Amino acid sequence: MTSVPELDLRAVRRLALLRQRLAGPSPSPGADGLREVLRALRCLQLDPVGVVAPSHELVLWSRVGAFERADLDRLRWEERWLFDYWAHAASIVLTEDHALHRLLMRRPPRGGAEAVWLEANAQLREHILHRLSEKGPLPTDGFQDLSTAPWESTGWTSGRNVERMLESLWIQGHVLVAGRSGRRRHWDLAERLLPRESEHPGLPDGDVVSRTAELALLALGAGRVRDIRKHFVRGRYPGLEAALTELEERGRVLRVRVARTRPDEPWYVHRDALPDLERAEAWPREPRTTLLSPFDNLLCDRERTELVWGFAFRNEMYVPRDKREFGYYVLPVLHGDRLVGRAALRVDRRTRTLNAEGVFAEEGTAGPAEAAPAVAAALTDLAGFAGADRVRFTGPVPGPWRSALGRELTVG
Numbered sequence: 453m454t455s456v457p458e459l460d461l462r463a464v465r466r467l468a469l470l471r472q473r474l475a476g477p478s479p480s481p482g483a484d485g486l487r488e489v490l491r492a493l494r495c496l497q498l499d500p501v502g503v504v505a506p507s508h509e510l511v512l513w514s515r516v517g518a519f520e521r522a523d524l525d526r527l528r529w530e531e532r533w534l535f536d537y538w539a540h541a542a543s544i545v546l547t548e549d550h551a552l553h554r555l556l557m558r559r560p561p562r563g564g565a566e567a568v569w570l571e572a573n574a575q576l577r578e579h580i581l582h583r584l585s586e587k588g589p590l591p592t593d594g595f596q597d598l599s600t601a602p603w604e605s606t607g608w609t610s611g612r613n614v615e616r617m618l619e620s621l622w623i624q625g626h627v628l629v630a631g632r633s634g635r636r637r638h639w640d641l642a643e644r645l646l647p648r649e650s651e652h653p654g655l656p657d658g659d660v661v662s663r664t665a666e667l668a669l670l671a672l673g674a675g676r677v678r679d680i681r682k683h684f685v686r687g688r689y690p691g692l693e694a695a696l697t698e699l700e701e702r703g704r705v706l707r708v709r710v711a712r713t714r715p716d717e718p719w720y721v722h723r724d725a726l727p728d729l730e731r732a733e734a735w736p737r738e739p740r741t742t743l744l745s746p747f748d749n750l751l752c753d754r755e756r757t758e759l760v761w762g763f764a765f766r767n768e769m770y771v772p773r774d775k776r777e778f779g780y781y782v783l784p785v786l787h788g789d790r791l792v793g794r795a796a797l798r799v800d801r802r803t804r805t806l807n808a809e810g811v812f813a814e815e816g817t818a819g820p821a822e823a824a825p826a827v828a829a830a831l832t833d834l835a836g837f838a839g840a841d842r843v844r845f846t847g848p849v850p851g852p853w854r855s856a857l858g859r860e861l862t863v864g
Contacts, residue, residue, distance in 0.1 A: 458709040464760050465789045466732035467673030472750055473515045481519040489515045494667050494684050495539035497747045503781040503798050505838045510745035518837045529631050536629040540686035555660045557625030572601040576617050589630035589640035662695045669722045676717050682753045739788030741826035763791040779809050792817040799838050806835035810847035824856035836863040
């Protein structure tokens with residue numbers, strides 16, 4: 453394929469699904485399949501809310517099905533093929549991308565109050581590094597608070613001086629998360645945790661931007677400049693337009709048109725994604741149906757989600773209960789190449805029940821009635837993965853889906 457015709461939004465949707473392993477043959481649920489998905493996505497957002505399952509586990513489940521969590525733990529904590537760092541949010545990232553994340557690691561601390569606080573608390577910084585050198589890995593409460601000036605903010609770290617200093621050292625790449633017990637992080641020196649091959653003298657900033665832009669575009673399938681800026685390493689693309697121009701001249705990316713979008717805002721497709729663009733034309737007859745984490749890579753950019761999918765989505769966890777439209781923890785429902793609904797879910801671990809507090813069909817999507825059996829199967833699969841034995845419907849269910857969903861589904 454030597455040229456790319458004008459695309460429509462359906463082709464953009466399908467290309468994104470293929471690139472993010474949400475269409476086509478499912479990767480295996482073993483370690484090799486996890487590696488395939490992680491290389492396609494480049495990061496998994498970490499989120500502490502475990503109403504159903506941790507977000508990073510849900511993202512993988514949506515693509516490979518039920519997998520052994522021990523396989524992911526082995527990639528993170530034993531092989532160190534992955535490590536925790538900041539991508540578009542606090543995330544699990546690939547160790548092979550360490551040189552790319554060093555663009556943020558070598559960035560000087562922001563000015564103002566933060567710089568003043570860090571300078572005033574140099575003693576605390578040295579204490580943490582010394583303790584880790586002598587005794588690491590250590591949990592957050594394994595350090596004395598030797599701060600001379602308290603950290604003040606409107607966020608959750610206000611007054612938590614040790615945590616704030618550890619976060620600063622983490623961003624700078626001096627310390628990393630060595631392991632977790634529940635939500636509790638254990639820290640150690642980065643030089644002890646990363647494999648030797650991750651040590652790199654550093655890439656020039658321009659090369660880092662070019663490579664991260666390529667990886668972001670490969671995950672997006674097709675994207676505009678603003679889409680790339682908001683994906684993978686959000687906000688870390690200095691000189692992106694020049695990098696894309698150079699990549700286009702080298703034939704690494706192609707400029708394309710997307711119908712019914714702004715003509716003055718070009719879209720790009722990576723050369724390596726062209727085979728998937730051809731596969732998008734021969735779409736599988738048997739659509740894959742699954743549920744997506746509220747923080748899934750496919751829809752982490754809300755504006756793009758609404759443009760490409762016609763799906764307005766917001767996280768209502770921080771919305772007062774009486775002002776929520778759908779529910780506290782809402783998972784979009786993917787069926788084929790459309791987002792056809794959403795489900796507000798919560799696991800009751802005492803009764804081993806996945807409670808569906810509301811299931812909603814999306815207006816204007818094709819075939820909500822024919823999707824119902826597949827939605828029922830996806831819900832029971834998710835329940836089993838989350839450790840539940842049944843799905844109970846305690847809230848509204850769309851009329852066309854009622855016969856397939858009923859009032860309760862049994863796992864297995």
